[in-house]
Amino acid sequence: MEKREDTRFYLVRGDVLPDAMKRTLEAKELIDRGQATSVWEAVQRVDLSRSAFYKYRDTVFPFHRVVKEKIVTLFFQLEDRSGTLSTLLTEVATFHCNVLTINQTIPLQGRANVTLSLNITGLTVEIDEMIAELRRLEFVDKVEVLGSGA
Structure with a gap:
C-alpha cells in the first residue's frame, strides 16, 4: 500500500x-x-x-504568511463607552486596512461585541502586530481572528 x-x-x-x-x-x-x-x-x-x-x-x-485572500474577520469585545467604535476604526485605518463590514451588538452589561471584516491588502505591519496593538487599546477586552477568506 x-x-x-x-x-x-x-x-x-x-x-x-x-x-x-x-x-x-x-x-x-x-x-x-x-x-x-x-x-x-x-x-x-x-x-x-x-x-x-x-x-x-x-x-x-506564521499566520500572516498564509493569509492569501487578504480579507480577515476580527471579533472584538469592547467596553460600552462613547467613541470606542470610532476610535477602533481610526486605529484600524492607521494600519491602512479597508473596513468591508461592521456588525455591532446592542451593549449588554457594559460590553458590546463588534465584528469587522477587513481588506488587509494595504496592511503596513504583520497582522499579528496589528492585533497586538488593537488589544492594547484601553477599551478593548478581547480580540479574536474569526477567519480569513474572500
Whole structure:
C-alpha cells in the first residue's frame, strides 16, 4: 500500500506549538529580515539544531504568511463607552486596512461585541502586530481572528 502524505493544514495557537517549531519560526524570521546571514547563524541565535530547523522549515508558517485572500474577520469585545467604535476604526485605518463590514451588538452589561471584516491588502505591519496593538487599546477586552477568506 502506498503511503499518503498528510497535507492537511491547521491553525494552531502559538502557545501550544512545540519549542522546536517556535524556534524554527524565529530562525526563519531572522533570515527573512536579514538579521542572520545563514541558517547556521540563525539557529545558533535561537538555540536550535540545524536538523530541527530543516525538519520544520517547510511545515510551519506564521499566520500572516498564509493569509492569501487578504480579507480577515476580527471579533472584538469592547467596553460600552462613547467613541470606542470610532476610535477602533481610526486605529484600524492607521494600519491602512479597508473596513468591508461592521456588525455591532446592542451593549449588554457594559460590553458590546463588534465584528469587522477587513481588506488587509494595504496592511503596513504583520497582522499579528496589528492585533497586538488593537488589544492594547484601553477599551478593548478581547480580540479574536474569526477567519480569513474572500
